[in-house]
Amino acid sequence: MTQVSSNEDQMYWQRWIESRDSQAGDSLMRMYLPLVNYHVQRIAVGLPKSVSKDDLQSLGMMGLYDALEKFDPTRDLKFDTYASFRIRGAIIDGLRKEDWLPRSSREKAKKIDGVIERLEQKHMRTVTAKEIADELGLTEDEVQQSVTEGFFANVLSIDEGPRDQDDSQESAKFTIKDERTPTPEEKLLKDELVEQLAVVIEQLNDNEQIVVSLFYKEELTLTEIGNVMGLSTSRISQIHSKALFKMKKILDTIYQ
Numbered sequence: 001m002t003q004v005s006s007n008e009d010q011m012y013w014q015r016w017i018e019s020r021d022s023q024a025g026d027s028l029m030r031m032y033l034p035l036v037n038y039h040v041q042r043i044a045v046g047l048p049k050s051v052s053k054d055d056l057q058s059l060g061m062m063g064l065y066d067a068l069e070k071f072d073p074t075r076d077l078k079f080d081t082y083a084s085f086r087i088r089g090a091i092i093d094g095l096r097k098e099d100w101l102p103r104s105s106r107e108k109a110k111k112i113d114g115v116i117e118r119l120e121q122k123h124m125r126t127v128t129a130k131e132i133a134d135e136l137g138l139t140e141d142e143v144q145q146s147v148t149e150g151f152f153a154n155v156l157s158i159d160e161g162p163r164d165q166d167d168s169q170e171s172a173k174f175t176i177k178d179e180r181t182p183t184p185e186e187k188l189l190k191d192e193l194v195e196q197l198a199v200v201i202e203q204l205n206d207n208e209q210i211v212v213s214l215f216y217k218e219e220l221t222l223t224e225i226g227n228v229m230g231l232s233t234s235r236i237s238q239i240h241s242k243a244l245f246k247m248k249k250i251l252d253t254i255y256q
Helices: 006-019 022-031 033-044 053-070 079-098 103-123 129-136 140-159 167-174 184-202 206-217 222-229 233-255
Strands: none
Touching: 006 022, 022 033, 022 053, 033 053, 033 079, 053 079, 103 129, 103 140, 129 140, 140 233, 184 206, 184 233, 206 222, 206 233, 222 233
């Protein structure tokens, strides 16, 4: 594919901003499509296989178009950064609306939570994924996957703001707030969550801390993390799942 020159980029932007030229808009959508692919891949890592990447791609494209419509070039903000927020926000809002976790997965997660509670009361300690798997006749990978899915479902729930009962506000679910400054309540909740997550992460082992930091802070893919740590992608995926399993257990204890 031919690389689009900087001059052509500017020409597309100028035509789009001045007259909302449809051909320029199409060219810009194609130009920034890799951003959508990037966020789809990152979000898909923690989702069950039943969630179609094509659906995530469609949601991401809606976020990209929304970013093109609302981007203000006079602000001191790169479009890539602005579009990333819009794309990720559109995908997450779409997942919330569709309730992406299947009923069977939710039932399995409930069973696992029940077994965890019973075994911890019996042994008076934190139980391992193997003990849970043995009790339910599952594999450790199945237990860790179920816990991971539940963890992401809880993150989506925590991240979800209050909904207006007015049906006219439905379309707002596909956008995110554009204010530069959070409200005092939002800042307080965010600071509290960050502090709690920091305490939780400190209880992970070294490899788990590295994977969590590189994935969520540095935004590397699992394959890139594997290259950094000299491990296979599947091994990094296992470490990532175990880290989320531990974090969910600790957070459950905090919120009990």
